[in-house]
Amino acid sequence: MKTFACGDVVPGCDARFVCDTEDEILAAVARHAAEDHGLTSVPPELVEAVRAAVRPVQV
Numbered sequence: 001m002k003t004f005a006c007g008d009v010v011p012g013c014d015a016r017f018v019c020d021t022e023d024e025i026l027a028a029v030a031r032h033a034a035e036d037h038g039l040t041s042v043p044p045e046l047v048e049a050v051r052a053a054v055r056p057v058q059v
Contacts, residue, residue, distance in 0.1 A: 001018060001019070001020060001056070001057035002018070002019055002020070002021060002022050002024075002025050002054050002055065002056060002057065003016065003017065003018045003025075003054070003055050003056075003057050004016070004017045004025050004029060004050060004053055004054045004055070005017075005053070006029070006032065008053040009046070009049045009050055009053055010037065013036070013037075015032055015036065017029060017032070018057060022051065022054050025050070025054050026047065026050065026051070029050050030042055033046075
């Protein structure tokens with residue numbers, strides 16, 4: 001399981017994601033970026049920032 005907090009990349013955003021894989025996180029974040037942040041495309045730099053902020057779920 002992986003987790004990502006949007007606020008780690010976009011200050012002030014409180015969206016959080018928990019998915020089985022990094023690919024699922026990236027897909028969910030892409031939808032969130034379009035729906036909540038108005039991004040029509042996700043720049044490669046943003047994808048890399050998200051990847052760097054994805055963490056394993058602590059149990």
